[in-house]
Amino acid sequence: MITVSLSGLVGGRVGVSLAVLPATIARAHVAQLLADGARPSYLAPHAEWVDARDVPAQCAAEVVLTVDGPRGTAYAGARLRVHLSFPPAYPAHPPLVRFGSQLHHEQVLEGGLVGPPFYAALGWERKPARHVRTVMAEVHQLLVAPLPTGSRLSRATYLRIAQLQRLRTHTISAYAPLRTHGALFAQPPALLAGWVEPRVLAACDARDDAAIRSCVHELAPGVFSLALFTPALCGLLLDELRGFERTGLPASRPNSMNRHGVIVDEIGMERLMDELRVRLVCPLAEALFTESDQGGSHSLDHHHAFSVTYTPSADTGLDMHHDDSEVTLNVCLGSRFEGAGLTFCGRFGETTYRKHIVTYAHQPGRAVLHLGRQRHGADTIVRGERSSLIVWARSSSYRARAPDEPPMHQRVAPDLCCLSYTHDIDYETWQELPPGVVGKRERLAKLRAMGGG
Numbered sequence: 001m002i003t004v005s006l007s008g009l010v011g012g013r014v015g016v017s018l019a020v021l022p023a024t025i026a027r028a029h030v031a032q033l034l035a036d037g038a039r040p041s042y043l044a045p046h047a048e049w050v051d052a053r054d055v056p057a058q059c060a061a062e063v064v065l066t067v068d069g070p071r072g073t074a075y076a077g078a079r080l081r082v083h084l085s086f087p088p089a090y091p092a093h094p095p096l097v098r099f100g101s102q103l104h105h106e107q108v109l110e111g112g113l114v115g116p117p118f119y120a121a122l123g124w125e126r127k128p129a130r131h132v133r134t135v136m137a138e139v140h141q142l143l144v145a146p147l148p149t150g151s152r153l154s155r156a157t158y159l160r161i162a163q164l165q166r167l168r169t170h171t172i173s174a175y176a177p178l179r180t181h182g183a184l185f186a187q188p189p190a191l192l193a194g195w196v197e198p199r200v201l202a203a204c205d206a207r208d209d210a211a212i213r214s215c216v217h218e219l220a221p222g223v224f225s226l227a228l229f230t231p232a233l234c235g236l237l238l239d240e241l242r243g244f245e246r247t248g249l250p251a252s253r254p255n256s257m258n259r260h261g262v263i264v265d266e267i268g269m270e271r272l273m274d275e276l277r278v279r280l281v282c283p284l285a286e287a288l289f290t291e292s293d294q295g296g297s298h299s300l301d302h303h304h305a306f307s308v309t310y311t312p313s314a315d316t317g318l319d320m321h322h323d324d325s326e327v328t329l330n331v332c333l334g335s336r337f338e339g340a341g342l343t344f345c346g347r348f349g350e351t352t353y354r355k356h357i358v359t360y361a362h363q364p365g366r367a368v369l370h371l372g373r374q375r376h377g378a379d380t381i382v383r384g385e386r387s388s389l390i391v392w393a394r395s396s397s398y399r400a401r402a403p404d405e406p407p408m409h410q411r412v413a414p415d416l417c418c419l420s421y422t423h424d425i426d427y428e429t430w431q432e433l434p435p436g437v438v439g440k441r442e443r444l445a446k447l448r449a450m451g452g453g
């Protein structure tokens with residue numbers, strides 16, 4: 001995650017300074033929005049609001065608004081979520097603005113945070129606006145065109161972000177005329193009846209925890225599985241991913257361990273992935289995990305969504321790891337395969353870490369839901385091909401609060417199937433490395449030697 005210092009603007013590191021705003025102030029904002037009466041086209045209140053009355057006195061005050069993508073831009077047709085969080089120093093300092101919808105824009109940083117040019121254009125330091133509409137108008141303007149860069153980011157950092165965002169938008173627009181199933185890219189997105197198991201969708205839409213739990217099977221403590229995607233949706237997604245591969249367009253790979261798979265947010269499916277996160281992952285996570293595990297209600301505000309594919313001749317499996325997510329949704333899309341199970345070990349930072357808890361056999365359409373810090377790995381595929389869609393749901397507020405590194409608990413003897421040659425420096429203490437693999441110990445020694453250490 002990129003962390004940017006905006007000291008002077010919001011009084012500390014971005015993402016750290018939310019908190020403690022009396023509910024009365026938040027309420028005043030909601031009242032003000034209503035009093036504004038006129039609803040500019042970019043403001044669609046009501047449905048998306050976190051009602052200020054729900055904000056406990058000692059909590060971050062946050063309102064979630066939506067902005068309609070301006071006509072003639074890449075965002076036209078989309079209804080984008082915008083989170084405004086009021087810092088303790090408000091109104092001397094402006095609200096912190098974060099997109100809660102995945103979007104590619106050269107001034108929007110990791111996690112949806114808007115970059116410094118936005119605050120420069122807002123000019124709050126010169127003239128505190130105290131007006132949510134002014135802030136939203138500037139958000140709208142940001143979507144229409146990049147703002148002048150009176151930037152506090154270093155130029156190099158800014159150029160790197162801008163270049164990356166341009167690359168992503170280039171692939172999205174180059175792929176647009178080549179799409180196989182337009183419905184997967186619809187703006188606004190539709191989780192069409194017929195795509196998701198109706199009982200689950202109804203329970204999630206109703207935020208009915210008991211109904212959600214009745215759809216879910218707990219494979220082991222904190223690891224859940226449920227029937228989620230219909231064969232129709234699995235088929236559409238598989239088709240589309242194969243179609244994309246055939247185009248040979250450049251694609252970012254999901255992470256350092258998967259070479260076959262794509263970041264689906266970067267081929268144009270970001271609205272559908274938002275919808276999956278907000279309508280399915282958030283309610284599922286709220287019903288199944290504790291607040292301290294995943295940041296609580298409304299908090300899974302951004303994500304990283306990608307596909308993985310295993311075959312005996314390409315990526316054959318995935319070494320043990322934990323995810324850079326608070327909550328992970330992993331849906332098997334298909335198709336026919338043998339092996340390629342998902343082995344779970346304990347959680348990072350807990351005494352169960354590196355102890356085997358369950359091995360799950362994927363089935364097309366079924367999803368697994370677990371915390372990001374639950375260690376897991378994909379067993380070697382024996383025959384056929386397995387693809388999965390994976391959504392790493394993330395919470396900015398959880399990340400701002402979480403301690404840097406929980407203790408490792410590496411002294412307890414691990415179960416051998418839970419060891420990771422990529423991540424565990426003590427791998428060779430317990431067993432031999434797989435043929436051809438360089439262990440972490442040797443990699444670190446080489447790095448030190450190169451650094452002269």
Ligand SMILES: O=C(O)CCC(=O)C(=O)O
Pocket residue numbers: 258308318323330342376377378388390
């Ligand atoms: O293959 C799977 O089911 C798991 C993949 C995974 O854990 C990951 O990509 O983070």
Ligand SMILES: [Fe+2]
Pocket residue numbers: 321322323376
């Ligand atoms: Fe994973």
